[in-house]
Amino acid sequence: SQQGEEDPQALSIQEGENATMNCSYKTSINNLQWYRQNSGRGLVHLILIRSNEREKHSGRLRVTLDTSKKSSSLLITASRAADTASYFCVAGANSKLTFGKGITLSVRP
Amino acid sequence: DAGVTQSPTHLIKTRGQQVTLRCSPKSGHDTVSWYQQALGQGPQFIFQYYEEEERQRGNFPDRFSGHQFPNYSSELNVNALLLGDSALYLCASSLGGTSYEQYFGPGTRLTVT
Numbered sequence: 001s002q003q004g005e006e007d008p009q010a011l012s013i014q015e016g017e018n019a020t021m022n023c024s025y026k027t028s029i030n031n032l033q034w035y036r037q038n039s040g041r042g043l044v045h046l047i048l049i050r051s052n053e054r055e056k057h058s059g060r061l062r063v064t065l066d067t068s069k070k071s072s073s074l075l076i077t078a079s080r081a082a083d084t085a086s087y088f089c090v091a092g093a094n095s096k097l098t099f100g101k102g103i104t105l106s107v108r109p
Numbered sequence: 110d111a112g113v114t115q116s117p118t119h120l121i122k123t124r125g126q127q128v129t130l131r132c133s134p135k136s137g138h139d140t141v142s143w144y145q146q147a148l149g150q151g152p153q154f155i156f157q158y159y160e161e162e163e164r165q166r167g168n169f170p171d172r173f174s175g176h177q178f179p180n181y182s183s184e185l186n187v188n189a190l191l192l193g194d195s196a197l198y199l200c201a202s203s204l205g206g207t208s209y210e211q212y213f214g215p216g217t218r219l220t221v222t
Contacts, residue, residue, distance in 0.1 A: 031209065043152070043199060043213040088151050095208045096165045097142070099151030 005100050006089050012106040019076040021103045023089030024069075031092040032065050032072045037102070038085035047074075048092075079107045111136050113202050113214035121220045122190050128219060130185040134202030135212045141183040142211060143175060144199040152199055158183050159206035187219075195221045 007022045025032070034046045049056045049065045049072070056063050062075040076083055086102040114133045122128050134141050140159045144152035154167035158177035177183045181202075187194055197218050201211035 033210075042215050043201075045210045045212070048210055092208050094165065095140075095157055095159075095206055096154055096167070097208045097211065098154065099144075101149075101151050 006087070006103045008103060009101070010104045010106075012108065013079055014108050015079060015081055017079055019079050019083070019105055019107075021074045021076075021087055021089075021105070023072045023074070023100060025072075025089070025091040025098075026070065027091075027093075029067075029091045029093045032063075033090040033092055033097070034061075034063060034072075034074050035088045035090055035099075036085045037088065043088075046087075076105075079105075081107050081109045083107050113200055113212050115198075115200050115214040115217050117217060118215070119218045119220075121222060123222055124190055124192060126190050127186065127188045128190060130187075130198050130200075130217045130219070131182065132185070132200030132202075132214060133182045134200075138202035138204055138212070139181050140203045140206050141177060141181065142201045142203070142208065143183070143185045144201065145169070145194075146197040146199055146216070148196075155185070157206075157208070164206055190221045192221050195219060 005024050031050050033048045037043045047058045047063050049063050060077045065072045084107045088102045089100045091098045116131045142157040143155040146152040155169050156166040157164050161177045172188045174186045197216045199216045200214045203211045
């Protein structure tokens, strides 16, 4: 299975703090993606990092990828209440995406 | 720019019945993937359609089938419904048979009683 497995399963932080979420996967990938899901906007693509990349930034998001350890992390800086959602690490290979169970992030105002 | 649309929004069916769900991809996209999301779980890949053919399939039985039309829209059919088929069914679109940066629709909530 290429399932991404996220850690922790739930995270609660204060607004303004940084949130770090980790993910591990099992087999070879050609990309690793992070998605966010909430009731208001559904499932939304956040960022994609290819297997030959080590770090990528997009706004307040920073993702790292360590293919030797089959792991990735997502950092959200200066969190906002609107960041409250479920976050999924998604292993991509051969056009197929395999989602993990997700991390529930709660940002307290 | 129209995003991914799905119909219907909600559906209630009885065990043993058949259901058809519909999806229109984001404008300019030619690839459609279907996912099943049970409550509290991540989406599970069902299959992907590109150039009107099923290109990839997840671990789902043959009761799940699909179709892609020349205008790139797609249908998901589920036969002989089971209680366990109750879930949110998500459609995602992308380009060129890839899974890069998929755009998801709002989903169809299927309840099987």
